[in-house]
Amino acid sequence: MDYMEAAWFLTSLSPEMKGWAAHPMAGYFKKSIMYSGKELFYTIFDILNDHTLIGELPKEIISVRFEFIDSETAGETHVFHTNSGEIERFEILISPEFCIDAARTRDVILHELVHCCACLYFPSDKEIHGQSFHDIANLIGCAFPTVPTPIAYHEWGTTTSLE
Numbered sequence: 592m593d594y595m596e597a598a599w600f601l602t603s604l605s606p607e608m609k610g611w612a613a614h615p616m617a618g619y620f621k622k623s624i625m626y627s628g629k630e631l632f633y634t635i636f637d638i639l640n641d642h643t644l645i646g647e648l649p650k651e652i653i654s655v656r657f658e659f660i661d662s663e664t665a666g667e668t669h670v671f672h673t674n675s676g677e678i679e680r681f682e683i684l685i686s687p688e689f690c691i692d693a694a695r696t697r698d699v700i701l702h703e704l705v706h707c708c709a710c711l712y713f714p715s716d717k718e719i720h721g722q723s724f725h726d727i728a729n730l731i732g733c734a735f736p737t738v739p740t741p742i743a744y745h746e747w748g749t750t751t752s753l754e
C-alpha cells in the first residue's frame with residue numbers, strides 16, 4: 592500500500608470518516624472485524640513499517656491473539672526475555688470484548704504496537720506509558736497527520752458501554 596492509500600485506509604477505519612468514500616479494504620474490516628482482527632493487525636503492522644520512522648518491527652518475534660483478557664482491559668503486550676535479559680519475543684493480546692468494531696481495534700492495535708516499539712528501542716525506560724511511549728506515538732501521529740488520532744489508552748473504564 593503506498594502512503595496515500597495507507598492514510599486513506601487508516602482514516603477509513605475511523606468513525607470520523609462518515610460521509611466520505613471509505614477505502615474498500617476498510618469496508619471489509621468494518622463488516623468482518625470479528626473474524627478479521629488478525630488480518631487487520633498485520634495490515635497495520637506493515638503500514639507502520641513501510642511509512643513511519645519507527646524502524647523495522649520484527650514480525651517473527653511479535654505474535655497476536657484475540658481473546659478476552661479481563662473486564663477492563665482492551666489490549667495487553669507481554670514481553671518475554673532470554674536468560675541473558677535480551678528481548679526474545681512479544682505477545683500481544685487484544686480483547687474482542689472491547690474491540691467490537693474496526694475503529695477500536697485499530698486504536699488498540701496501534702497502542703500495543705507502540706508498546707512493542709518502546710520496549711525494543713528504549714529498553715531502559717521502564718515506565719509503561721512514559722516518555723518513550725509518547726515519543727513513538729507522536730512519530731506515528733506525525734507520519735499520518737491527516738488520520739484521526741487513535742484513542743491513546745488500552746483500558747476502558749468499567750462504566751464504558753459496550754454497545
Ligand SMILES: [Zn+2]
Binds near residue numbers: 702706744745
Ligand atoms: Zn498501554
